[in-house]
Amino acid sequence: MEFGATLNQRSKLIPYFTVLLAAMLTVSCVESRAQLSGLHITEVMPRNGAALFDEWGETPDWVEITNFSDSPINLRDHGLSNDPDQAFLYRFPHFTLEAGKRVIIFCSGRQSRRVTEIRNLDLVKPVVEGELLHLDAANPESFILHDNGHVQTWLDQSAATHHASQLNPVKAPVFLPIAPDQVPAVFFDGDDDFLELEEIRNARTILWVGSEHPFATDHSRVMFGHTFFIPMIRGANHFLLHPIHSAHLLRFGSLQNGRIIDAAIQPAPVSLSLLRFQTDQPRSINFIGSDRQIPDQNWHGWFSEVLLYDHILTESERQQLEKYLIQRWGLPNRYLHAPFKIPNQAGTLFLSDPAGNRLDVFLITEAPRDVSLARDEISGLFGFSEASSPGIKNRGPFHKGRLDEVEVSIDAGHYPKPITVSLIHSDQRVEIRYTLDGSIPDSNAPIYHAPVTLDETSVLKARAFLEGYLASGTCSHTYLINFKSTIPVISLSGAQDDWYSDERGIYVRGSQGGVNLPHIGANFWREWERSVDVEWIDPEGQRRFVQSVGAKIHGGWSRAAPQKSIALIARSRYGDNRFRGQFFEDRENTEFKQLLLRNTGNDWTSAMLRDVVSQSLMDGLDLNTQAYRPVQVLLNGDYLGLFHLRERANEHFIRDNSGIPSDNIDLVDNTFESLAGDHLNLYFFSRWLLDAETESDGFVEDLEGYIELDNFMDYVISQICLDNQDWPHNNVRLWKERAPEGKWRWLPYDLDATFDPLKVTVSNNTLGRLLGQDTKLTSRVLAAINNNSILKERFIKRFQHHLNTTFTAENILEHLNALADEVRQEMIRQTERWGGIQLGDHVTPVNLDEWASNVDHMRLFAFQRPTYVWQHLAETYALQPPLSLAINLPPEEKGHLLINGFKVNHPVGRRWMAKFFRELDLEITAVAEPGFQFRGWAELNDASESIVVQPSSTRSLTPVFEQIENALPLNLEPFAIASSDYKFDAWPSSMTPGKRPVSMAFLASSSKDPELTIESLSPWGGNYNSLKRSRIMGLGEGGVAFHNTGEPHAGGKGGYAAGAVLALNTQGAQRLFAQWTSGQLTGFDQTYAIRMQYRIGESGSFSSVLNQHGQPLEFVSDSSIVSRALIMGPVE
Structure with a gap:
């Protein structure tokens, strides 16, 4: 943080000196507008947030050029560039700039030399009757x-x-x-x-x-x-x-x-x-x-x-x-676009004539968002302009520079008792103004004279002002005074009127809201968006994140709750157009377009857990689930409640988790409304499904051409097991990539009506209800599956797999208990703030005990629901009650089982009691982990890895695995060689100890001089930068070196260097060729060799790779040579 602060302070000095230099140069050359002639750059916007839009509605940076001559100038072949050595990065097309006129060039990084046709507003309209x-x-x-x-x-x-x-x-x-x-x-x-x-x-x-x-x-x-x-x-x-x-x-x-x-x-x-x-x-x-x-x-x-x-x-x-x-209007509308962008930092723009002679040089400096660098056309001086004027004469005032931000004596975060904060600025001339109500300080805010004492949670904002300069940016700091939380705290701050005024407040009913629920017409039903500062304070009390974003109220009927869901949207007009940070501990993604502070929707008056528990259960399935993290939220220092930080289920969520550009995604709801992209392909699919012959030979292939079948099945099974009572007539979304190979996927969201929310019954036949709604696309797809014998069996087998694993009472309770325990302590604040609120027929829990009672009902559902789902599944498909099968699962390091193609993950060291329908045979495969081999089934006279079992004839199964002698416990993920070549050609010495290349492991031995027949090999665990003892050394682009001395690697982590092993998945590959460069770095008295060997499978002996002469492919050291390298191979 200190390093970053130093950089910021240094960079903030640049604007002042750069602008001052530009002004000095201009004064020496230009005394008045009358002396300006020809073409000049008159305005530059290096950080366009919302000042000007191009023809696509985007906001690239832009440059304005003005013709100060008395005659038109043809810009053809003139050049614009930000590189002094390349005058024609952008070459103008044939375009006449009239005397006194201006033209805008967007520096978008895309090349466009087409311009809008000349408008002729004097055209006379044709006479047409009527x-x-x-x-x-x-x-x-x-x-x-x-x-x-x-x-x-x-x-x-x-x-x-x-x-x-x-x-x-x-x-x-x-x-x-x-x-x-x-x-x-x-x-x-x-x-x-x-x-x-x-x-x-x-x-x-x-x-x-x-x-x-x-x-x-x-x-x-x-x-x-x-x-x-x-x-x-x-x-x-x-x-x-x-x-x-x-x-x-x-x-x-x-x-x-x-x-x-x-x-x-x-x-x-x-x-x-x-x-x-x-x-x-x-x-x-x-x-x-x-x-x-x-x-x-x-x-x-x-x-x-x-x-x-x-x-x-x-x-x-x-x-x-x-x-x-x-x-008349010069349509279609087009603008000039240069193939480079303007960095928001010190730089230069060059305007050149067709011969490459410079007509103008414009010095660029860092500028705030939507503040332009403009030429005062009277004085000729340059300055910052908050009122950019693309296409018209530049307007003042023109500022000399922008002031540094105000600094604080105490960082934002949690403090157990009142604190006193000093506001500091490097320029003693400035006037510091501050606020404590969340608003941005302006010229009417209180002037800072003495340190500010904070005895309650507050948001302190400050700005510096000085005549002739742009006011500084706003420093925003939230201080949590005696507000300790076991989960992160998100502090929102903005103008009070933006949230609570009748005229423009997004969090209140306002003057137009209806009296009855859900108060249609209220402010919180409007599509209003307000600017807000967001700060993230972790459970340790340290602030980790701050950003200005847009905020709007989110949801349907849940907007009527006094605690409302808030969507946070990163946009360039506020600052960064992405949230960047590790907001969710279980997700690798660290960039988001939108985040959602969710009030838990229709579960707000009950357990506040239904959606997150449901989605956590689906997380391991073929479904796109929204990440979750519980947070406490403050608004302008006031406690707003416990919220669920979520990803927002829209095209940005899909892009963030799939890598597909958001403008290449079709997202449609169950009414065929397009939420992103369009609905045409889904409409065609729906029409095809009406007439499809479900038992025809090509039906399965055709159906899989439209939809991801595993995704659909997992989606339906999950909704049925959890008894979502607000589905499938509502809360249905499908998405696909807009590409020929794109297939529709169902997207679960808003699962607040699961787990018997009204506490009526846990026995609802959700499967029957789904099949009874034949006007809904989801129902029609399942009906089509049921009409195809192959797909019906596939669906039932997938269903029983999830009932045996994902949706067992034990697994549901494990997820529920973990998520409930995480927020239990924080629910005390929530019930104190919002307890006893009546919303329709429901009342929020008044204390922790009432909340716990609501969670207990979810536990009751988890315990009883699976039995009813098994019953409904059997009744729907005319199956007899399922039979139990006891399977003694092996420890996970030995191996695992595939049952009907599904990997069985279950706690180790216990019998797994599973249920299967007797009408469906079980295809079971035993898969050994590296270092182990499968020996057979304890109850069967069969050593086959794959067997077919009839549930009615088998009561228990025990797969037997045994360890292979001298096996390497490496757990390597094989590299798919059929998809691309494998290449290893560099390894830095700074690499983390124990780190290894993709699909490769370096090997160590306890033997001082390892031989080909050496036993007890193990993965290398040492570092790669040792200069003493036996070692494996990273050589950067030189690869890696193996060096053995009389002593093992320091600390005994690595032993003696023994070689490396590479795991390849050769499925789909016809012929393989291998080549490597080997050599010696120094001379040796003793002879060493490196040999390439291979084996097929995860166990067994290695065989030597032979060269064209039938000899082992190996490099042998030569004691008479200091260093040398040879290319070994290629060999097939």
Whole structure:
């Protein structure tokens, strides 16, 4: 931490000196704007968070170039670069920059030399009969404004005079040109902006020019609406039209910039575009940007021009109007993109003419997010600008630099008693202001004069201010005073109004919320997102993480609970666009796009464990489960409750755990709503399933072409065993990679209705309920499986395997007890904070005993449920009750069993009592671990590793394994040589002792001079950097060396160097070739050799690899030579 702090302090000095140098250079060359001529770089945004969007709605860094001459300049073959030795990293296309005009180049790392066609806003619109509405943002005389500058009336330019108005200035949109080209447009904020007009009853054609804001939420935000009717409704995942409710529009096709699109799977454009919709069913419209004034269904984006007609356009009319709109607005919208990015640190940009002569040099320095480096076009000086102005003249004020952050005398964390914190800044001139309410300090915050005493848990935030400089970033520190926790603490902090005010607070009902549950219309039902600082304090009391992110309320009916789930979203507009850290102890992944603080949903009034216990049981199955960690959460220093930190079950969760890019994932719910990607493939699968001949020869292969069968079976079995009562009619999601080989996988989530949540019965026939809902896709897939004899047997065998392993009472109780014990102590705080709260018909536990009673009911379910599931399975498939089979499982280091292809994992040293249906034979295979061999079955006169057993004829089985003499207990994972070549060519001396290469182990011997026949070999456990005694030495790119002396390796960990062994999986490989380089590093009086040997299998003797002369392939040392190396092989 100290090293990082030193780097930060040093780097923060760079901006001031760099800007000062730039200013000095500019003053010596430029005295006023009048002397600026030709092309100049006038503004650079090195850390674009939300200041400007490209045509894909992304926020790459950008550069502005201005033509200060009196004549147009053709930029063709001019160069832009951040490398002094390569002037033409980006070469401009043919593009004329008019005098006094500006052009933006996005430094996105992608190459684009295509630009938007020239807009001609003076074009005259073709005359087409039947025009109902014409709104034109390019006509400045079409607006009547409120005193606050917002649009009161947008005058209809058609003869119909359907003027669009908003009398409430707070809900009125604003005329706001689209940057950077300053395209005329009216902007709707997506919150409550809309316009109302006299009802249009017979709209059949809509032509619209505009764009949706890239930050618009996915909540059916409509362009046109009505007080009562639904003229058009959006689909999920930002799609333009709903596949069912807007079918009347889809039937006649939609166009974007003159191209045919499928509006059911086409997101709304985030860059200026023309859309055309048509229908033969007349639409009634009286709202612009609102659907029945439903909250969060307001348009969020820009309108530039709108045309409505009372008929379906003829082909001639369509072509005329589309040509007019495309030419007028210069569509499609495109920007220039340079193939390099601007690092947010000291650097230089170079603008060159076609001959390579430098026209301008712009010094870059580190800048805060959305703060540009801009040239003051009057003084010629450079500075930081918080009001970036892409495409227009730079606006001040221009700041000299940014102040360092304030430092604190005591680190954030846990303290057993009150503390006093001093605020420190390296510049004595600054004014430090601070807050204790979670808000970011501004110029109205209290001024720091003396150390701050904290006698209760608080969030201290501070910033430095100095005229002429950007205020410092906010330092945020949470101090837990006498708040000790056995689990991590997450501290959230932000403006109080963002959470608790009626006007904008996301955690309260507000003035519009309904009185009855779940308070529809309440603030917490809105899609509002607020900025928040997140700090992570571990159980030892140390802060390990801090980041600014977005926060929004999550969930369905659980939003009505006073303790609400909170989604945390990492976005570039707040800071880092990923959470980076080891948030979950049992997961390797350390990067996340979103995290969820879950209130446990419908289990909040009971045990607060159902979902996590259920998912923990599924964790070892072919299912994608959400990671979990219990945390205590504070909001602005106040205790908010015990939450479950989870991954959020969306496309980002899938990307984080599969590596598939989130924009290449289809995620669909049980209503075929697309939550990410689109639903087309699932729709095709559903249609195929209706007509599929389930007993045909190709059915199984065809079905497996659509879905991951093992995943589906594990999913269904889990839901049945746990009796999820909010399924399959709800809480169903499927996903797949959008690729030819992609297959649908079912995703478990929101399992709060498992474990008999209403305490009614543990005997529900969930399997029967599933098969009875034949309109649900999940039910229809299982029905198809049941109609195929091969798949039905496969399903039953998989089901009985999980009933014998995953969903035994013993295993369920083990998971439940472990998770309950982890939070038991912390539930005291939870019940003190939220005990006795009535939510509908349920009341939260008032103390630890009541909570424990709820957990006990889950234990009762765990104990009794398996018996009923066995019974339901037998009844459904007309099977006799299962028979018991006692299997004496071997210790795991000796071997394991495969039963019907499933590996049996079970506690060692006891008889395993399993159940099997007598109608289904058991295929059992004994698998020996390295160093052991299988000898047979104690009860059978059969030494075969694989046997077929009838449950009715066998009562017990005991596999017999015995240790192989001189076996190597290495437990190597064989390398699949058929998939790629194996290569070992480097080993650093700094490698951790005992560490070994992939699929390889170095060997040690207790014998001083190991021979080929040596016994008692063992894995090398020593280090790789010894210079004395016998040793195995890492030589970096030289490989590894074996050196034996008269003494064993220090400490006796390694003994004497004896060689190395490599494990290869040769399945699928036809011919193998081996080659290695061997040699000696120094001369020896004694002769040593290294020989290559092999064996097939995990036991038995090794045989020598022979060269083309039939001799063993080996390297023999030569005492007369100091050092040498030879390439051995290749040999087959």
